[in-house]
Amino acid sequence: MTVSKEELLHIANLADIKIKDEEIDKYLNNLQDILNYTELLNSMNLDELDETIGANDSSNVFRKDEIAQFDNKEGIMANAPEKERNMFKIPKVLN
Amino acid sequence: MESITNLTVHELVEKLKNNELTSEEITKAYIDRINEKEKDVDAFVTLTTDEALNESKKIDEERKENKELSEYAGIPIGIKDNLCTKGVKTTCSSKMLENFVSPYDATVVEKLNKEGIISLGKLNMDEFAMGSSTENSAIKITHNPWDLSRVPGGSSGGSAAAVAGNFVPWALGSDTGGSIREPAAFCGVVGLKPTYGLVSRYGLVAFASSLDQVGPITKDVKDSAMLLNIISGHDEKDSTSYDVEKKDYLQNLEKDLTGIKIGVPKEFFGEGINKEVKEQLEKAIETYKKLGATVEETSLDVAKASLAAYYIIACAEASSNLGRFDGIRYGYRAKDFNSLKELYVNSRTEGFGDEVKRRIILGTYVLSSGYYDAYYKKAQKVRTYVKNEFNKAFSKYDVLLTPVSPSTAFKIGEKCNNPLEMYLADICTVSINIASVPAISLPCGVDSNGMPVGMQLIGNRFEEEKILNVAYKFEQEIKFRENHKPTFKK
Numbered sequence: 172m173t174v175s176k177e178e179l180l181h182i183a184n185l186a187d188i189k190i191k192d193e194e195i196d197k198y199l200n201n202l203q204d205i206l207n208y209t210e211l212l213n214s215m216n217l218d219e220l221d222e223t224i225g226a227n228d229s230s231n232v233f234r235k236d237e238i239a240q241f242d243n244k245e246g247i248m249a250n251a252p253e254k255e256r257n258m259f260k261i262p263k264v265l266n
Numbered sequence: 267m268e269s270i271t272n273l274t275v276h277e278l279v280e281k282l283k284n285n286e287l288t289s290e291e292i293t294k295a296y297i298d299r300i301n302e303k304e305k306d307v308d309a310f311v312t313l314t315t316d317e318a319l320n321e322s323k324k325i326d327e328e329r330k331e332n333k334e335l336s337e338y339a340g341i342p343i344g345i346k347d348n349l350c351t352k353g354v355k356t357t358c359s360s361k362m363l364e365n366f367v368s369p370y371d372a373t374v375v376e377k378l379n380k381e382g383i384i385s386l387g388k389l390n391m392d393e394f395a396m397g398s399s400t401e402n403s404a405i406k407i408t409h410n411p412w413d414l415s416r417v418p419g420g421s422s423g424g425s426a427a428a429v430a431g432n433f434v435p436w437a438l439g440s441d442t443g444g445s446i447r448e449p450a451a452f453c454g455v456v457g458l459k460p461t462y463g464l465v466s467r468y469g470l471v472a473f474a475s476s477l478d479q480v481g482p483i484t485k486d487v488k489d490s491a492m493l494l495n496i497i498s499g500h501d502e503k504d505s506t507s508y509d510v511e512k513k514d515y516l517q518n519l520e521k522d523l524t525g526i527k528i529g530v531p532k533e534f535f536g537e538g539i540n541k542e543v544k545e546q547l548e549k550a551i552e553t554y555k556k557l558g559a560t561v562e563e564t565s566l567d568v569a570k571a572s573l574a575a576y577y578i579i580a581c582a583e584a585s586s587n588l589g590r591f592d593g594i595r596y597g598y599r600a601k602d603f604n605s606l607k608e609l610y611v612n613s614r615t616e617g618f619g620d621e622v623k624r625r626i627i628l629g630t631y632v633l634s635s636g637y638y639d640a641y642y643k644k645a646q647k648v649r650t651y652v653k654n655e656f657n658k659a660f661s662k663y664d665v666l667l668t669p670v671s672p673s674t675a676f677k678i679g680e681k682c683n684n685p686l687e688m689y690l691a692d693i694c695t696v697s698i699n700i701a702s703v704p705a706i707s708l709p710c711g712v713d714s715n716g717m718p719v720g721m722q723l724i725g726n727r728f729e730e731e732k733i734l735n736v737a738y739k740f741e742q743e744i745k746f747r748e749n750h751k752p753t754f755k756k
Contacts, residue, residue, distance in 0.1 A: 172640070174631070186585060186630040187592070187610040188623050201624055202631065204686040209574040212644050215651065222646035223653065225476055225506070227463050227702060232505035246352070246369025252599035259595055264606050 270295035271432035289340025293322035339382030344434035350469035359403035362617035372469020390424030411752035419449030444695025447707035451670035451720020462702035463508035466501030474583035491515035529663035531566035546711035572697035578645035585629025670720035
């Protein structure tokens with residue numbers, strides 16, 4: 172499959188990444204190289220196989236829904252780029 | 267004090283036990299060594315040597331007072347910088363996390379602390395563990411102690427270089443597609459990627475959650491078994507960690523190899539594998555025959571399909587995992603933005619390096635509407651195929667023997683401009699993660715440049731004791747560490 176410039180920019184927008192004009196060709200070439208390599212999977216007969224979901228055979232792992240105290244709230248807030256009264260601060264989202 | 271830092275951990279443990287050395291003497295020797303050589307290698311992102319020295323004195327006091335201590339109490343270690351350490355920066359070698367201080371310890375770090383093992387610092391890596399040379403670090407470039415103009419491998423390049431350079435007696439790394447084994451091979455040390463689920467991933471910054479495993483990088487195989495003893499085990503904080511009976515991986519090391527069947531998959535020795543790498547592995551095969559093992563050529567055609575599936579699955583998972591870096595709760599926040607969307611976009615665009623962005627975009631692409639079946643679903647089927655092929659191989663053989671990497675350590679800058687070529691460095695290692703099986707990398711010789719050549723031994727799931735046994739007997743026979751040492755040549 173060939174990736175177009177418009178598609179690349181659409182995907183980058185979905186991923187919240189900005190690609191500068193001068194970087195577009197490089198991204199397109201790199202992406203295309205890797206996608207071309209994966210073409211070799213098309214020659215494999217995979218019809219009979221199930222997908223592997225997760226790495227091991229265990230399915231759902233349940234635990235009791237119990238509240239546990241985390242003892243280092245200051246440590247969490249200390250990493251906030253911007254905060255106010257012990258809350259994370261973000262730009263205004265509603266006008 | 268080269269002599270202390272050249273000792274393995276099991277030798278240090280003996281010396282501590284017999285009161286021939288104190289923890290302070292050991293820790294000081296390592297700090298001296300770091301002060302002397304780290305400037306040439308650049309293995310560390312963060313050093314915690316002052317804290318380590320204080321800790322070592324405290325442990326010596328406790329030992330004097332006959333307090334009950336682990337045999338490992340007072341032994342130093344180095345930790346890859348994607349494992350969370352409470353109160354010490356965990357950067358993932360990224361601008362995104364340059365100032366991030368984890369509010370908690372990873373489970374494996376907690377286990378080290380419980381033993382009284384002392385961290386000397388956090389080790390460099392490819393940003394978010396994405397790379398095979400540690401050149402993708404946003405912090406610094408690490409040099410290979412065997413030849414400073416060459417890469418140490420990656421992504422756990424700092425860990426492997428620090429062990430090879432005797433800056434730490436052992437280290438923790440992480441392996442998603444070869445990130446423990448390839449740098450171990452490039453730096454002439456021992457690296458083990460455990461079975462998926464044997465070691466807790468809690469507190470390991472996620473790259474590709476269904477492939478990531480934490481594992482030991484050590485000077486020899488016995489140390490690898492020791493560190494695996496410490497870090498393995500079920501953790502309720504990681505629901506993908508397996509609740510299997512805990513083994514003592516030291517038990518099986520000395521076992522005779524008579525009756526052991528080793529399969530050598532011919533596809534791993536084909537096109538693209540360096541001639542000198544092949545030669546050293548052929549010698550290793552002869553050594554195994556001498557040791558009484560049965561060695562047979564076999565077929566396991568999974569390498570290329572695994573690599574293709576790997577880059578789809580790993581990037582897909584990464585694009586989702588790295589969605590959390592948005593500049594809100596922690597991590598880098600751009601200075602300029604006019605809206606919430608712009609805050610996200612600018613923070614991520616400025617905070618992530620090229621390779622990380624490339625993989626997020628590839629991952630977003632293969633998961634996006636219209637392409638999911640063609641890429642992701644297909645890759646998940648390939649994963650089943652690869653697992654089945656490994657199952658077939660392990661119905662015939664105890665262990666499989668392959669190269670770790672197509673070449674020995676390459677020059678810094680050599681593969682930087684071609685991502686696909688860099689990805690091909692993982693051709694021999696990714697299928698192991700795809701199949702969730704364990705594998706160990708250990709040195710088997712050197713090439714004509716004096717660079718170490720790695721051998722990979724692959725085992726069936728949760729059969730680490732078998733690959734450790736097969737690796738140990740080989741190591742005892744060829745005595746690599748006695749015959750070859752890093753030269754720090756420029």
